Amino acid sequence: MSLVGVLIGYSVWNIYLAETGAGPYAEQIKATPELGSMLGWVDDLYKTVALAMYGSLIVASLIFQGLNALYYFTREKHLQCFLNQTPAWVVDLQRSLSIF
Numbered sequence: 001m002s003l004v005g006v007l008i009g010y011s012v013w014n015i016y017l018a019e020t021g022a023g024p025y026a027e028q029i030k031a032t033p034e035l036g037s038m039l040g041w042v043d044d045l046y047k048t049v050a051l052a053m054y055g056s057l058i059v060a061s062l063i064f065q066g067l068n069a070l071y072y073f074t075r076e077k078h079l080q081c082f083l084n085q086t087p088a089w090v091v092d093l094q095r096s097l098s099i100f
Contacts (some may be wrong), residue, residue, distance in 0.1 A: 007061040011054035018050035 023043030029036045083091060 002065075004061050004065045008058050011058045011061075015051055018047050018054075023047070042087045 011023055022047045025035070025039045029043075057096050
């Protein structure tokens, strides 16, 4: 599974939890109903911030990893040029020393 898939899954899960779960002050509001008028907006703010933060993580992951994939896709011609111009023994040596 790719990193972008993991990040998107993590973000979607946290957005789901923020939208469906109790907010960070729900227990206090439940124990003391008078706090509901004072802290009710905090729960709405929590959901909005979670949506903005995890939504931004999804967008940023798609942009940065997409551009990274595009960069490596465009390196093929440069790598082919290097392999064509470099003596075979140098390429063999580099491949033998490679850890990947």
